[in-house]
Amino acid sequence: MEMKAGRSSSLRLLLLVSCCVCVAATYPFGPPLDLDVTPRVTVLSNSLWGCRRFSSSSAVNYSTMLLEADSQRLFIGARGAAFALDAADISASPALTIEWEASAEQKRQCLLKGKDNKTECFNHIRLLQRFNSTHLYMCGTHAFSPLCAYIDAETFVMSPPEEGRDKCPYSPTTGYTGLIVDQELFTASQYEFRSFPDIRRNSPTLKTEDAPTRWLNEANFVSSALVRESLSSGIAGDDDKIYFFFTEGGQEHGAASGGHSRVARVARICKGDRGGLLTLQKRWTSFLKARLTCSLPEYDFHFNMLRSVFVVPGDTPGDTLFYAIFGLGWKNIKASALCRFSLSDVQEAFRGPYMETQDSNWKEYSGKIPDPRPGTCITDTTRAKGVNASTSLPDDVLNFVRRHPLMSQQVRAFDRRPLLFRRTTDYTHMAVNTIQGLDGQEYHVLYMGTDEGWLHKAVHVNGQLHIIEELQLFEEPQPVDNVLISDRMLSVYVGSPSGVVQLPLFNCQRYTSCYDCIFARDPHCAWNGYHCADVMVYPDKSTLIQDIQKGNRGCDNTQVDVSTHSRSVRVGDDVLLQCELSSNLAAPLWTLDGQELHGYGLSSGFRTGTDGLLIIRARRDQSGLYTCYAVENQIQVAVVTYNVTVAPDLPFPPTKDPRRRFPALPLPTPSEGAAAPAPRMPHSKMLSAKSMEAVYLSLITILGSLCVVLTVVLFYVGFCLRVGTRGKYSLPTATAVYQGAKRNHRKQQRNSASLELKTISNNGHGVHNGISKLPNGNIRDGGFLQIVPGEAYPSPNTEINPPPPAPPLPAAPECNFANGLSAALPSVLRRMHGNSYVLLNQSDAERASPLCSTFADELNRILEKRKCTQLIPRPDESSV
Known part of the structure; x- marks a missing residue:
């Protein structure tokens, strides 16, 4: 029995060690350090400059936002209400408000369905977009019975609601995206409670196919975007396309073999699609989807959960870029990666081979492809063949589309690896601003919100991200639900559960010196010789200094103001010389009389930390001029200087105090910045470090026991007194x-x-x-x-x-x-x-x-x- 018990315990230990090794091998402890970027500056909520806020006592969850720069209005959709704010200052004047809450009867019906009365049985506004030149269109969950309504944009008055069952999801947490293009509504979600995820158009009605091949597998939609490829795509008579981004269950061999139960996707439909005549009637004839890959191949690490996508238009449709935030999808583990994709790579994937299913397994299709090519839009080439609309497509093309919605080729990141990887951050939403630097190049400045209410501002430089600053938007942690940017208002707008925050796109006043301004590498800021100026509003840009590429050039002839302090201490004192660095990327460097201090062990007499330099038991030879430098981007910038004087250990003055038993010992006198040293005891083995440690532990144990005994005695005495005098x-x-x-x-x-x-x-x-x-x-x-x-x-x-x-x-x-x-x-x-x-x-x-x-x-x-x-x-x- 003992042998069996020992064997079972050994097996348990071996299994535990194996699990630990597997977890350690799985978690990405080894990605390149240049990906895990540290924000240069941290700004707390009480130090935000130019911050404006809006919230209403009648609403929460300000997640739906529409910005119209021409009218300088910001429209907000929240839970139970919609608002129209002044985009220049969202807190300046009272907001126009539409109260739109579910009735008591509707909430009762929601409760009968088993829904949560604290979160789900309300009217959460999920769609708020411009419909035409005079009206907006708004849809809400309405306590699990969706409704939609038109809003007069000028007066901000809502029309009587209409049925929204095919336009808006039932649940406030279901993945959803909606887009109104030329007064046609394109949405993607799981609309009904027991239905499958679907991509729909409202009029004429079109949907995705469910049988014999389901086109979407438990899809969770994140975003959608319109690309006007009809303008200059290089294909005569090409159609505009709408791209949908989502995460769904993996179907192909690559996902199954890699162990990825969920994968990121991009799907495409043609705006002019009208469905088939008989086959695929009221179904998309141009639906195709492909996998988005954001990974570190050298570490065999893949990011599969898509969280947010932002489209940056280019000069041509092929130059369009997609910035996407990915997550791991692992519970209790925070990590985010950011990749960018090129639309030309997406188009190339849709031209590649198809996938087909055989015996519930997906593999690349190698058979004959009908003509016109399945999944393509109607162009001048198809019109020349007599196919002027999707309803004229042959049945063999439509049947092929029905059974082959998935493409074999994956869409890999434009840079072939993430631009950013953060182990301790979950990014939720993002927006991108494009600005031209003083060097003539265009830079993308990203604003990324986190699940704890922080906003990170970063610039994309040479395939990497440099996080300029991190801003704490709220004192209480809460997720960022939406981010919008206005170049005209020079503002960024952030939606959250508690309200809306408006911040300036840049804050150059935060940088007080030339080096600080250059080190920031902010494309919005540059040094003009006196202060850090705003590039977008400065009249004469030829006099400005800026270095976004490296962040270390231009301040060679600039004078640096260094504060100097004098410190006088006695021999044997411990002295702390403080040096506060404003940059998280800077490292301190100390010099004594111009010579760099090397080695900070106990024997050297110096220790360095985040607070500064500690002089341990000061000696007379440690007097001199101490200077603290901030080393950043290989540049040393003086921060503070201390002139330290270590005075000799003088004897005590004579005293008549009869209580003094040892007049020869020096009296402790106060010194600047340090306490006077106590008289030193004769050296003994009993006073060694180990002996003193044992004595301290014994004293602590004895005192703890005495405290316990005294507590029991006091409790007993109090109990007796209460019984004898105060009891009934x-x-x-x-x-x-x-x-x-x-x-x-x-x-x-x-x-x-x-x-x-x-x-x-x-x-x-x-x-x-x-x-x-x-x-x-x-x-x-x-x-x-x-x-x-x-x-x-x-x-x-x-x-x-x-x-x-x-x-x-x-x-x-x-x-x-x-x-x-x-x-x-x-x-x-x-x-x-x-x-x-x-x-x-x-x-x-x-x-x-x-x-x-x-x-x-x-x-x-x-x-x-x-x-x-x-x-x-x-x-x-x-x-x-």
């Missing part, structure tokens, strides 16, 4: 005890008295405060010793001086019972409210019970006496 049950006074004992002694001498335990009843003659009194106020001759409810008030007849001790009471005779016990049992045993206690009663001889009786007789007597017992309402828990 108390002992009678000493006089009453003495007198009762004396009378009982005399009675026992005259009669064969007995002990009796009985309950105390208010039917007695003047029983008060534990003492039986006659109507005249004197103590009754047949008094008794008892414990009764009530406070221990002194008797009026109690003498001040304590009486002499009472004579000893005779011992009670023993009673032998059938069970072998020998004791004088009490006559009454009461239990009230779970508290067991005994009332002792020494009564007169005429009411005494026999000394020895059976237990049954005693029990019957107890039950009879209990009938007339009056209990107090609430006895004290600590009564005895």
Whole structure:
């Protein structure tokens, strides 16, 4: 048995070690360090400059936003309301408001469906877009019964709602994206409660196919974008296309073999698609999808969960770029990656080979492809063949489209690896601003919101991201639900569960020196010789200095103002020289009289940390000029200088204090920045580090034990005091005890008295405060010793001086019972409210019970006496 137990424990240990090794091998501890970028500057919420906020007491979840720069209005869709704000200052004037909440009856119906009354049974606005030149279009979940309505954009008044079941999802958390193009609504979501995910157009109605091949597999939609490829795509008569981005269950061999249950996708449809005539009637004839790959191949690490996509238009449709944020999809592990994709690569994937399914497995199709090519839009080439619309496509083309929606070629990242990888951050939404630098190049500035309410501003330089700053938008952590940018307003707008925040696109005033301005590498900022200026509004850009590529050129001839401090310390003092660095990317470097300090061990006398330089037990040879430099981008910039003087260890001045036993020892005198050293003891082995550590541990153990003992003693004393003085049950006074004992002694001498335990009843003659009194106020001759409810008030007849001790009471005779016990049992045993206690009663001889009786007789007597017992309402828990 012992061998089996040892073998099983060994197997468990081996399994545990194997699991740990697998987890360590799976988690990406080894990606290149240049991907895990640290934000250069951290700005807390109380230090935000130019921040404006908007929130309403009648709404939450400000997740849907529409910005119209021409009218300078920002439209917000929240839970139960919609708002129209001034885009120049969202907090300047009262907002135009539309209250649109679900009725009480609709909420009741939502509850009957088993939905959450705190989150789901409300009207969450999911779509708010421009419909035409005069109206907006808005859709909401309306407590799991979607509705849509038109809004007059000028007056901000809503028309009567209409059915929104095919335009808006039921749930506020279902993935959803919507786009209105030329007054046609394109949406993608899981619309009904038990339906499959779908991409739809409202009029004429078109949907994705479910059989025999399901085109979408548990898709969670993130975003959609219109690309006007009809303008200059290079294909004569080409159609505009709408691209949808989502995450779905993997179907192809690559996903299954790689262990990826979810994969990122991009799908495409043609704007002019009208469905098939008979085959694929009211279904898309141009639907195709391909996989988006954002990975680190050298580490075999893949990011599969798509979170946010932003489209950056180019000069031609082929130059369009997609910036996408990916996550891992692992619970309790935060990580984000950012990749960018080229539209030309997406188009190339849609021209590549198709995938087909055989025996529930997907593989590349190698058969004949019908003509016109399945999934393409109607162009001049197809029109020349007599196919002027999708309804004229041959059945063999439509049948091929039905069974081959997936492309074999994957769309890989434009840079073949992520631009950014963050282990400790979950990015939720993003927006991109394009600006031209002073070097003539265009730079993409990204604004990325996190799940904890931070906004990261980064610039894309040579295939990498440099995070310029991180801004804390909210004191309480909450996710960023939307991000919009306005070049005209020079603002970025952030939606969140609690409200909307407006921030300036840049804050060049934060950089107070030339080096700080250049190190930031912010395309919006440049040094003009005096301060860091805004590039977009500065009139003469030829005088500005900027270095976005490397961030270290242009400030060689600039004077740096360095603050100087003087410190005087005594020999043996510990001194801290503070040096605060504003940049998270800078490293401190210290010099003494122009020579760099090397080695910061204990023997060197120096230690460095985040606070500055610590001089340990200062010596006279450590006097000099200390300078702290911030090293960033291979440039050293002086931050602060200290002129430190270490004074000699002088003796104490003479004193007449008779308490001084050692006049030769120096008196401790205060010194600047450090406490005076104590007199040093003679060196001994008993005072070594290990010995002192053992002594400290012993003292701590002894003191801890003493504290425990004292706590128990104090608790016990307090308990006794509370019972004896403050409780509802108390002992009678000493006089009453003495007198009762004396009378009982005399009675026992005259009669064969007995002990009796009985309950105390208010039917007695003047029983008060534990003492039986006659109507005249004197103590009754047949008094008794008892414990009764009530406070221990002194008797009026109690003498001040304590009486002499009472004579000893005779011992009670023993009673032998059938069970072998020998004791004088009490006559009454009461239990009230779970508290067991005994009332002792020494009564007169005429009411005494026999000394020895059976237990049954005693029990019957107890039950009879209990009938007339009056209990107090609430006895004290600590009564005895």
